[in-house]
Amino acid sequence: MTEIVVSLLVLAGAALAFLGSLGLLTLKTFYERVHPPTMGTTLGTGLVLIGSIVFFTVEASRPVLHEVLIGAFMTIGTPVTYTLLVRAALHRDRLEGRDPAGFERRGASEDRTSTEPKQN
């Protein structure tokens, strides 16, 4: 029974990581590509770590919870790094006069250009 649960958790986590990297490879612009890897970094690692917790807890017949540490680091770290990275990309795009993420194309240019530059 434990083996089946661990198998399902591990497979689901690995599939999420796979889909995240596939999205990173196939999507068109940087601002679209930021989204998919977060699936693998949060839910993907989370599911694999829960599978590891279940496996070692059953095997050692006592609670093995140190995988929670990795989960905590990933949960705190991922939003911080990706926010910094997107702000850096936005800054670089503005510096070079590029159109970040094709906002002009989508007809939202008036709002974006009038409000956002104040934040830099």
Place this chain on the structure above:
Amino acid sequence: MSGLPEAVLNASLLAAQVLVALAMVFATWRLLRGPRAQDRVLALDTVYVDALILFVLVGIREGTEVYFEAALVIAMVGFVATVALAKFLLRGEVIER
């Protein structure tokens, strides 16, 4: 701990390892292709996370908790590395006076 459930677990772990290895290949492809620096930083972060998952999977397969420490180190170093690279892209230097 033998018989059919054990075989199912082994097959699932193998399949999961193959999936994560493929994910690493995709991320490495993006890392090499770019086209801009922020794409490469994002791909490097994804490679780190996939390596972490791979270490946890190897740990489950081997049945030892040694690989957990390696995964923890990867999580911490990956976080610091990506923050430093993003800071460099934003300001042109990592530590400012």
